[in-house]
Amino acid sequence: MTNDSILDPAALQNLLTSIGGDRAFLRELIDTYLADSPAQFAALRAARTQDDAEAFRRAAHSLKSNSANMGALELARQCQELEARGKAGILENAEPKIIAAELEFEKVRRALKTE
Amino acid sequence: MTANSHPGNILVVDDEQLNRMILTRALEAQGHRVSSVENGLRALDILREDPAAFDVVLLDMLMPELDGMQTLAELKRDARLKHLPVIIVSALDEMDSVVRCIEMGAEDYLPKPFKPVLLRARLDASLEKKRLRDQEQKYLRGLERELEIGREIQRSFLPADLPRVAGWELAAKFQPARQVAGDFYDAFEMQNGARLAVVIGDVADKGVGAALFMALFRSLLRAFAEHSAAPLSEVVSFANDYIARTHDRANMFATIFFAALDPHTGDLEYINAGHNPPLIVRDARVRAQLTRTGAAVGMFQGVTFRVETTRLERGDILLAYTDGVTDAPNARGKDFSDERLLALAQARYATASAMLTAIGAALHQHTEGAEPFDDVTMLAVRRE
Numbered sequence A: 001m002t003n004d005s006i007l008d009p010a011a012l013q014n015l016l017t018s019i020g021g022d023r024a025f026l027r028e029l030i031d032t033y034l035a036d037s038p039a040q041f042a043a044l045r046a047a048r049t050q051d052d053a054e055a056f057r058r059a060a061h062s063l064k065s066n067s068a069n070m071g072a073l074e075l076a077r078q079c080q081e082l083e084a085r086g087k088a089g090i091l092e093n094a095e096p097k098i099i100a101a102e103l104e105f106e107k108v109r110r111a112l113k114t115e
Numbered sequence B: 001m002t003a004n005s006h007p008g009n010i011l012v013v014d015d016e017q018l019n020r021m022i023l024t025r026a027l028e029a030q031g032h033r034v035s036s037v038e039n040g041l042r043a044l045d046i047l048r049e050d051p052a053a054f055d056v057v058l059l060d061m062l063m064p065e066l067d068g069m070q071t072l073a074e075l076k077r078d079a080r081l082k083h084l085p086v087i088i089v090s091a092l093d094e095m096d097s098v099v100r101c102i103e104m105g106a107e108d109y110l111p112k113p114f115k116p117v118l119l120r121a122r123l124d125a126s127l128e129k130k131r132l133r134d135q136e137q138k139y140l141r142g143l144e145r146e147l148e149i150g151r152e153i154q155r156s157f158l159p160a161d162l163p164r165v166a167g168w169e170l171a172a173k174f175q176p177a178r179q180v181a182g183d184f185y186d187a188f189e190m191q192n193g194a195r196l197a198v199v200i201g202d203v204a205d206k207g208v209g210a211a212l213f214m215a216l217f218r219s220l221l222r223a224f225a226e227h228s229a230a231p232l233s234e235v236v237s238f239a240n241d242y243i244a245r246t247h248d249r250a251n252m253f254a255t256i257f258f259a260a261l262d263p264h265t266g267d268l269e270y271i272n273a274g275h276n277p278p279l280i281v282r283d284a285r286v287r288a289q290l291t292r293t294g295a296a297v298g299m300f301q302g303v304t305f306r307v308e309t310t311r312l313e314r315g316d317i318l319l320a321y322t323d324g325v326t327d328a329p330n331a332r333g334k335d336f337s338d339e340r341l342l343a344l345a346q347a348r349y350a351t352a353s354a355m356l357t358a359i360g361a362a363l364h365q366h367t368e369g370a371e372p373f374d375d376v377t378m379l380a381v382r383r384e
Helices: A009-018 A022-051 A053-069 A071-088 A096-115 B019-028 B038-050 B068-077 B094-103 B116-155 B206-227 B230-247 B340-343 B350-364
Strands: B009-013 B033-037 B054-060 B084-091 B107-112 B168-175 B183-190 B195-203 B254-261 B268-274 B279-282 B284-289 B308-311 B315-321 B378-381
Touching: A009 A022, A009 B019, A022 A053, A022 B019, A053 A096, A053 B308, A053 B340, A096 B308, A096 B378, B009 B038, B009 B284, B009 B340, B019 B033, B019 B054, B019 B116, B019 B268, B019 B308, B033 B038, B033 B094, B038 B054, B038 B068, B054 B068, B054 B116, B068 B084, B068 B094, B084 B094, B084 B116, B116 B206, B168 B183, B168 B350, B183 B206, B183 B284, B183 B378, B195 B315, B195 B378, B206 B254, B230 B254, B230 B284, B230 B378, B284 B378, B315 B340, B340 B350, B350 B378
Parallel strands: B009 B033, B009 B054, B054 B084, B084 B107
Antiparallel strands: B168 B378, B183 B195, B195 B254, B254 B268, B268 B308, B279 B284, B279 B315, B315 B378
């Protein structure tokens, strides 16, 4: 997998343009994203264990929304699937999807470190 | 990004810290002033504290506590906040919710992650709309204030108290359909107390134009009648010719009933210039209808007005009214009608005032739930 399929350069450029081209602020946003996301994954797992579909949906939604902002479009797509499961209230067999998303997040983390 | 020529005060409502950070910075980069809160409850608190503090709300959909749709519903329920433009910020896979929100009155939506150009376009459109609405409101408030002043002044053109004449009772009822009216009534002594003038009139058309002419008609009739010993026909002709000559281009006219009563004998001279015929009621029977003796006042210069005479006996009630009474529609559009008024007039009333109260109550019941249609004016004179 190339770096571009993990992080969409156009999406990141769009974010940079949105914030008035402020690279230091972009770094701050990336750091916030990287610091917050593990807690969201933990919330996702906890919700899965407790079979709390609404909490599951919220955590997946947050991850989807934030990942899309950072240009992590593949991760956002995977989180959207998780969100849909939460919305439908079907958390069985979600485990492999969660693991896949966590693996994708690791790739995103490495890619963002170099940004 | 260039500075914005019309910066606004924007409230960002989003539970994601990252979204708040990005939106705040992006809006500031476009020249706006931004506050952000993390859920709908906080948003409602801050907005209700000062409803004029913000120009636009950017509202996220999925939030804990109070979500976007619930927040929007609350805003639309609040009279002070329902006109505040709300832009829904939402992922494209939430389009169903977005459509619901637009139906509920959201101004627009912004897909996220958002494009700066779209953010600017949607925000500028909403701000522009807000500005126009604010201007309109300010203008309307000014207009309402002016109309209120007009109404107060116009009230002063109607007699504050009706004259007290021994052996006679006078009563009046007046209800304008709008803030200013075209109806008027008057009662005053003329010929040094030898005669009592009783006048009711209805200026064609409604609103401010009619109100201005109402003041003119009333003043012309009264000024001339009070200070001359001229016969009734001359008084009405004077007003007629003045209006037809001086204001011919306005095409304004009034139907007027003008009576001069001799309080000692009960003799009544009158001119009915195109007005609904006043009734004379005796022993709960309509004894006479004082039908028209000339054209409406102000239409044609030089027309003459025939004077008729009658007499009010003890216990008689003269009831004059404008067509706002008989033509008043109910909620289904049916008129109050001449027949209804005649039926109500043909009951036994101890006083003129009791008659007007009874008719007024029936009219109120009839028109309940319908829009005020026309000015309602009644004037009654009873010989005791």
